[in-house]
Amino acid sequence: MGMSDYYQNLREKIGNELVFxxxxxxxxxxxxxxxxxxxxxxxxxxxxxxxxxxxFC
Numbered sequence: 001m002g003m004s005d006y007y008q009n010l011r012e013k014i015g016n017e018l019v020f021x022x023x024x025x026x027x028x029x030x031x032x033x034x035x036x037x038x039x040x041x042x043x044x045x046x047x048x049x050x051x052x053x054x055x056f057c
Contacts, residue, residue, distance in 0.1 A: 025050035
């Protein structure tokens, strides 16, 4: 996944300065203690279900 237009524009303005990008990840377990993993479309790597805050106009 590439960088959004918003963050590309921000990077052009501030360079390599630290940027806080809020996000969230959760661990979902079933009764047997197994952890749910997800995989994005056309990716081979599995990982935690997660996301990051987007920009809304």
